[in-house]
Every structure is written in structure tokens, then in C-alpha cells.
Amino acid sequence: MTYYVYILASRKNGTLYVGVTNDLARRVEQHRLGEGRSFTKKHKVGRLVFAEGFEEINEAIATEKRLKKWHRAWKIQLIERSNPEWLDLPVP
Template sequence: MKEGYTYILSNKNRTVLYVGATGNLKSRMELHIEGKASKFTKRYNVNELLYFESFNNYQEAFVREKQIKNWKSVWKWNLVKSQNQELKNLYLELKDLM
């Protein structure tokens, strides 16, 4: 089975959150950075990776994405901060490892 990722992005000022799911986190992040992933992320410059989870298959990642999208904003921020208290852009650290 193809592995999958659920991820949360934000903009530079940390005023917007975006939740997504993908089978290839590196290529999806590159699309977000280039402004080619979605109209929303392009419009609000949402391209910094704050949180991600990996799954054994894409379907699990998709289900998790839908679950998190239904959460209140404060719950999403709590999830991000539980793993990334400093709200660092994780992609900068991970891009060379992927």
C-alpha cells in the first residue's frame, strides 16, 4: 500500500491554518511553496509546514485529514503545539531527509 501523510500548514504570521493529506509530502510541499497546490494556500501564502503525521496507507491519512478539518481552530493549534511548540517550519529541517 502507498503511505500517506496528513499535514498542517500556516502562513508566515501564523494567522491561517490549512489541513491536507497526500501520498508524497515532499512534492506536495513543493507545490504549496510554488503556489500551485490550491487557491486557498496561494491566496493566503500558506506554505510553512507546522505538523504532519505519517500513515501506512493514504486512505488512513485522508480519514485523519477529514477528522482534523472538522475540529475547532484552537484544537488544531493545540495539536500543532503538542509536537512543535516553537511553531517552526518543519519542512526546512525535513526537505533534505526526504
């Protein structure tokens, strides 16, 4: 099973949300439908701008926690290294 750490955005340079899941397609859809956390619904955060897969859940959770502590500028740099246009990525 693959575990994903993902970042959703409201728009380019907009509000960011960091999460972890073992079913990225389902989780992103939940966020987009407003079924996820109230934060993502309130801020209209639904564009998948970054995702990284892990084989071990502990590694994924540790990465999620680390990213949540990062400065916003660092998260933006991470996104722009692989997705400079902040496109809504296809779900792997």
C-alpha cells in the same frame, strides 16, 4: 508507501491548511510555489508545521477529514504539542 496528513500555516497562529498526500516533499513545494490550491496561494500558506504518516490511505483520509472539522483551537494545540515554536519542519 507512506501517506501523510499535514498542516501548513502562514505564520505562527496564522492561517491553517490541512491536506493529505503520498509525496509530502512534492506537495509542500507545490504549495510554496503557488501551484497548490488557490487558498494556500491567496493566504501565503507554506510553512509545514505538522505532519503525521500513515501506512493506509483510508486512515490518512479519515484523519484529514476529522482534522478539517476540528475547531481552530484544537488544531493549534495539536501543532504546539510537537512544534511549540511553529518552525517550518523538514520534510520526512
